[in-house]
Amino acid sequence: METTRDKLINATFDEVFSHGYQGASLADILAKAGVHKGSMYHFFANKKEMALAAIEETILKKNADKYRYVETYTSGFLEEFYKQLHDTSVRDFKRGCPIANIVQEMSNIDEDFNTLMKSIYGAFRANIKAILDKAIEVKEMKPCDTTKLALFITSTIEGAILAAKASGNAQDYVDVIEELIEHIERKR
Amino acid sequence: METTRDKLINATFDEVFSHGYQGASLADILAKAGVHKGSMYHFFANKKEMALAAIEETILKKNADKYRYVETYTSGFLEEFYKQLHDTSVRDFKRGCPIANIVQEMSNIDEDFNTLMKSIYGAFRANIKAILDKAIEVKEMKPCDTTKLALFITSTIEGAILAAKASGNAQDYVDVIEELIEHIERKR
DNA sequence: TTGAGACTTGACTAATCGGTCAAATTTTGT
DNA sequence: ACAAAATTTGACCGATTAGTCAAGTCTCAA
Structure with missing residues (x-):
């Protein structure tokens, strides 16, 4: 109810x-x-x-289930992550990303919003980093600075959603994701 | 006056x-x-x-002078571009990127704002693409899909500024830019 | 010098904003 | 059944919102 x-x-x-x-x-x-x-x-x-x-x-x-597989899977971490990235059905390119929207609007205006969004964006980065660490652990990927790579990935994803919102063209998101995956693949 | x-x-x-x-x-x-x-x-x-x-x-x-070198230079396009990217003195990480801010806030709310920001963001992408095309023309870079690469670069830059705004840490921007340049360098 | 157009002044309006509150109603525990 | 607590109702408040406008001042050309 x-x-x-x-x-x-x-x-x-x-x-x-x-x-x-x-x-x-x-x-x-x-x-x-x-x-x-x-x-x-x-x-x-x-x-x-x-x-x-x-x-x-x-x-x-929303995020409770989204990254559950990181703890349950024993392999195929990157494949599952790529599948997630490609899934445009969970995206709303008209409105963009809720996290990014509120960070942009409120982080420099209100301390309470700033604190909350810092925590939420930080959790987003931590979730991506966890995937990378797992992938390295099971040798799907060469060791690297996963903190930095996770930062790069989250940045690029947010930028991709913004680009699609600006142009009104969802394909822009797809194109950026393709190039991003290409970048990650070079680290395997 | x-x-x-x-x-x-x-x-x-x-x-x-x-x-x-x-x-x-x-x-x-x-x-x-x-x-x-x-x-x-x-x-x-x-x-x-x-x-x-x-x-x-x-x-x-603001942008009138920023990309003038693309037309005056005869070489060193990528170096100049990297220098630009690294220059944090032109950035305001508290407030973020004016373009991204307004796209996020207004693109899905008002048609006139949407039209204007589509044009401004499109110009941003076109400027980056022009740099890449010049670099390829003078053999500083291998030929590639510069439209797509320019989209990737602009997305990542916007995402980097957002990350720094969210965390309150300008270093996040620098870290993303480093990784981005690494990515571009692989295409030379 | 004078008249016309550009620009400025600041009081005013209607609508909307977030927020308050006392009274009425419903739910809950005993 | 009854009282206490939780919840709901909707009128009301002062402040702020974008926008209007008539009167005044300034600039400049004829």
Whole structure:
């Protein structure tokens, strides 16, 4: 059952993803959630706290399963990772990447957003690094500076999503990913 | 002499760069510019037209000289490009990249912003492609798909700036650029 | 010198913003 | 059954938003 709080979290994330935090209207969120204002203030102290909760909880939930295979697999780490990268069905090139969007909009404006996004982006990098470390461990890849390579990969992915958003052409994302994989493959 | 219009353009760009378009307050822009509201509406139809003008004019002006060497040089194109990439003094890692910021915030919200940013981001890619084509022409590089490589480079640069903004660590940008140059070097 | 157009001033408007709160209702534990 | 707690309702608030406009000043050409 979707609780009132759930409705608010979902509507807030969607509204913030679409219009940014500053562009997100509380009235629109409430209308979308079908929740009254006073009810919302029962669950959250203010708009900002609700948005921070929506971002953190939604992204954590999304990533919970996404990288599970790193712990369960015993081989084929890179193949699975490449498959993930190529899967455009999980991407929304119109709105872009939720993480990147909020970093861009809020990191230099608000300390609480900055702290949260630093943690989320850091987790993204850590997840990629874990894949690379596993690949090296099972000799699918030569040892290298995985921290740096993970940084490079995350940067390029975010840039690829941005390029597709800017051009309105999903193929741009695919092209960048191809070149990125080529780059990783040279390290095997 | 800085005209009233200049003051408005500069203040608007700075305010939009700092707080985004939606977060930019007209009152703050006017205060920063030292211009009264009615005066502003003499030069611009509304906030949006002023912001679009500020973005286009400021970025065009910035890029006017930046890639001039591509037409004047006869060799050393890649070296000059690498030098540019390494120059962190032109970067503002707190606020990020103005182009990326506005693409992220506005491309999926407003058609006019979308059109403008598509053009600006496209010009960025074209500039990088021109460098690569020149490098190939004078045999500093093996022939390759420069459209695709330019897309990859611009994506990675934007991603690098974002990474530095997210972490608050300029070194992240440097690390990504190093790896990017390594990638380009393999194509020589 | 004078009139016309460019530019400036700042008070004003309507709409929307996030936020408050007391009262009503529903849910829960005993 | 009853009381206490959790939740919901929706009217209301002051502040801020972008935008309007009539009156005033300045510049410059005839």
